[in-house]
Amino acid sequence: MHESAIRLKNKSIAAARGSDARHYFSIQVTIILYVAKINDIIPVANGANPVHSKRTTGIQETARTQVMTRTRLTTCLLLLSLAGAVVAGEIENVRVWTGPDKTRVVLDLDRSVDYSVFSLDDPDRLVVDIDGSRMALDPELDPEHSGVVSKVRYGVRDGEDLRVVLDLSEAARAKSFLLEPTGSYGHRLVLDLFPKNARSAAERVRQVARSLPEDDRDMVVAIDAGHGGEDPGAIGPSGMYEKNIVLALAGELERQVEEAPGMTPVMIRTGDYYVPLNERFQRAREARADLFVSIHADAFRDRRVRGSSVYILSRSGASSQAARLLAQSENQADMIGGVDLEQSDDMLRSVLLDLSQNASLEYSQTAASRILDELGTVGRNHRKQVESANFVVLRSPDVPSVLVEVGFISNPSDEANLGSRQHRNRLAGALRRGIEKHFRETAPRGTWFAANRDDPARYVVQRGDTLGIIAQRYSVSLNRLRQANAIQGDVIHPGAVLEIPTG
């Protein structure tokens, strides 16, 4: 009994402070307008303006007997509502994230707010005015992560509003938007600052594409460390963040791909900041990537679940319930990491149009199988087969894309493994070998892989291969392939090593 009463109380507080706060305020505004209307009928002393009718004393002084009762009642209601309004909106926290092309400042709010933003120069500042709010923080900036923001100051404006001033180290273009509550986050105001002389991420990525030699070019691998910045991803039992662990792993994979012949890495995210899901694959497209690999280490409510799995895009439905749930939770990243949905909609729509011509899915499947096989040599696989679901980050129309779960951060032994540099290096090695195998089989003419394909004149038969497919892939006739390997008929077994005739 006692417990349920407390729960009810908490619930009503949550309703007033949380998602229903806006509704709560609209009720207050209605009452205020109602009082203003009464003031219109009543001759108002001292020329009091209905706009200022919030001041209850003014109403009491000017009320006539006729409307006295009504006004008193309204005043009571008004006083009640003002008692609520006295608790102004609160800025509960300030966080700053910096990436190569922008600095993001996130203000945690306890409700949705009205605000305005403007820039000042000499010295460069961004001013944010937030209505009916206050702040009681001492925001300390970590200079390593605060980018163009050198200081955060604030003060009361017009008695009840808040002015936040960001001192900037250089001129920056600002963009701002509000985020609705998601997961463990409440309302947030996001301020993105783009330094005027910064090279955009897209520009840098394009440079990689341009710098590749024309002949025997490298295959480009876009390496995407999941989550980042506002979005920590899954959190392990000992407090490990998915965003950090996958970034470390992505860095190791980058090093290994860089060292391997015939491949060039492009990093989609290089630090602790958030990149929207559709921008991730757009960057891969701009870099003319031959493969996009998104790296994750997610959580499951059952902590016993462990091991790696590899996913590709399916738009027609998921291969399993677990795959569907995973895609759902990954697709929420934009809500947590912070994306101005109004802006991204158009871009997403244009990309979705192309999706009907998605010929890259077949390549995604090969890449995913090779990577899954290799991961199986490093640790256990959670799934024996490549799974598929509707992951937004894999929706590139023309870049074969896979999403790799290198383990479950929710499983204590997976978490411990992921925390070990040695194990991460082994995982990166498995990813690199899987990618290499995929390129060896599929790289087009004009690439280093195609030019050097004849060198290792052996091929290990994979699951799903037919003699015809292998013959086509190496441009030899079916008969020559049969002769060279003394095969009669068409039966080949996975794991068998075939001699590939050259010349």
Ligand SMILES: [Zn+2]
């Ligand atoms: Zn993830």
